[in-house]
Amino acid sequence: MNWLVPLPVVMPLLGAGLALMLAGRPRAQRLVSLTVLTATVAVAATLLLRTTVDGPLVLAVGGWAAPLGIVLVADQLAALMLVVSATVTLCVLVYSIGQGMADGDEETPMSVYHPTYLVLTAGVCNAFLSGDLFNLYVGFEILLVASYVLLTLGSTETRIRAGTTYVVVSLLSSLIFLVAIGLVYASTGTLNLAQLVDRLDALPDNLRLLLQGMLLLAFGIKAAVFPLSAWLPDSYPTAPAPVTAVFAGLLTKVGVYAIIRTETLLFPGGRTATLLLVVAGLTMIVGILGAVAQSDIKRLLSFTLISHIGYMLFGVGLTTQLGLSAAIFYVVHHITIQTTLFLAAGLVERRGGSTALDRLGGLARLSPLLGILFFIPALNLAGIPPFSGFLGKLGLVQAGVDDGGPLAWTLVAAGLVTSLLTLYATARVWNLAFWRAPHADMPGPQDTVHTTRAAGAMEPYEVPDKGFSGAMMPRLMVAPTIALVVFGLALTVVAGPLFDISTDAADDLMRRAPYVEAVYPGGTP
């Protein structure tokens, strides 16, 4: 089954090439992207099954064995991440196709959009699968370059301004990562993660701390951890709704994934645990305070995104198995829910003509379905009992209480306060945008005329009025949002098995041996 491992990277890349060749034929292009991503979901699901049964799968690319060649490793953590991210990317693709068809823009932006989107997927999958530090860097670069293009799609003034900040900050983080790689290679003579396990352990303590610090700094910027997070709410909300949704779901989580790997496989022992916990607490509180102060749904959601990164770091920083598995569970939950919320925000933008809270109102009456699509994931994010957000937070709180230290207790308190404030922030959106009486100038239920803002959602050009009632909330946009809401609900239903998987994954991560043995069956050279 090893041949499955590179497929999540190879298929989207080939698909991207094919989609680029089909640039003039949107229908064929859509077909290619859909087929490729559906296949990726299937492969990812198979990988998860195989790794759960057989342990990590390893493929030496090009047939060169591990220390010489590059390996791709699919362990349970990687496979789980792949499944969730592939599902989310597929749903967002359908959503963006729906948006593109409703807006009737079958020209430039969409023809670039499809290949770039597939490259982004390939980059994300490569980052999850790579068993080599430099290959991880390449994965990051692939996804970042694709994200630069997606963020500045249509190159309007706003997007160029936001894109500038995003590109420069991301470039800096990549450079820090590259320098860290150079230092790791200079001090150990290898970049293979499994081989680094032993060699890093043999290094002097101070040098280890330096390397760990540099890697954490680079990944911290990508994951939008508090002092390094200012770029996120400034750049994400300006992108088209599906782009923001997929960025919010995946890109920061790739950073979190890299942090998990750094903290468990490369540098176990929790020397930076205190730092991580402090930073996690600050991320939660500062992020959610930012969200409370916002008056625009997309910006508000961007701040909740930052804030909830803190929960994952909290779990990682506890350096216990329970904490780690709760963090992994939380990553899965958060990828799904944050994406769903941004998709719902995109629908709000179309239906209400804006995402500014002072211009919206009465959406619950105008479109009850949209109300439900926002309400359920919002409660889920805040952590209301039956939903997965509650289960994830419960796991983290339990891990924090088990730890019992003063810092852990502080973090538990911070987590609960953040949860409460998240509820406040989302309830505020609900009250202002959905519950109060509609504005007089808002398009009514039967009104099918596009407002200019709604048309500007995907791309800045003039949009012909389609004149059919589905134009404001096209079925192809609503369906994937419903699918993701249901997927989010399903996380509650399968929480037991999912938590088993994340516990297994956390166990493997803590022991390190399964990963190393999978890459080097005969012992490390």
Add this chain to the structure above:
Amino acid sequence: MTPNLTYVVVVGVLFAAGVTLLLERSLTRVLMGVILLGNGANLLLLTGGRAGGAPIVGTTPEEEMSDPLPQAMVLTAIVITLGMTAFLLALAYRSWHLVGHDEVQDDVEDRRIMELADRDEGPGTSDFGEGDGDESDDGPTTGTTTASDADRKTVAGETGRPR
């Protein structure tokens, strides 16, 4: 293995100059900074491997060979830096095309706070209703600048073409 001192000094100088340029406002200078930093990082990668003859079996005795891996990595990194440079350049050009300069602008939050300060309102005084009692709608409230508003507006005086 001891690294070559010249390399280390050059890397240091490149990083220092790169960081200085990166902190500039003009995107073209930022771009220069990124190039310098990228070259510094590449040189640092090279410094990490052993120096020596060409690593081809038969031409160089094995113990005198250089380490080929950092060189391979540097090649990849150079290609990535090249792509990034091109993209940043395009971004700077587009920015100049649209707003007449290529300066990195303040973010939305900063501009919003500045505008509020201009109108003698402290930051954080938001005058649109917080949920309760907001049922009676009296049209768009005045005096509030939303994020998207500030975003669409360029700060006055920035729109002129460069001289």
